[in-house]
Amino acid sequence: MKPMKGVIAIYKDLNDPYVDSMLTGKKETPQERFNKFFEMRKKFELFIGFDHDIRDRTIKIRKAEWF
Structure with missing residues (x-):
């Protein structure tokens, strides 16, 4: 599921945004x-x-100041 501009993407899994980014x-x-x-x-x-x-x-x- 690739989010479109101005559209809220609802993912079924917490890993889905990372998978979309990777793809x-x-x-x-x-x-x-x-x-x-x-x-x-x-x-x-x-x-x-x-x-x-x-x-x-x-x-x-x-x-260095500590010398």
Whole structure:
């Protein structure tokens, strides 16, 4: 049972959503799954309030304070 957009899916078993996800993933190419993962990750991070524009993307190497 594949849920359609805007439709509530009712499953008979708790494993059914995972099986649907697995079957959908098998139909996609590795590149499509790769792209989908990062799209979903970005949507989740925006949902929780994580802003990519202000994120500090530098590596800072400094001496540990406990030395």
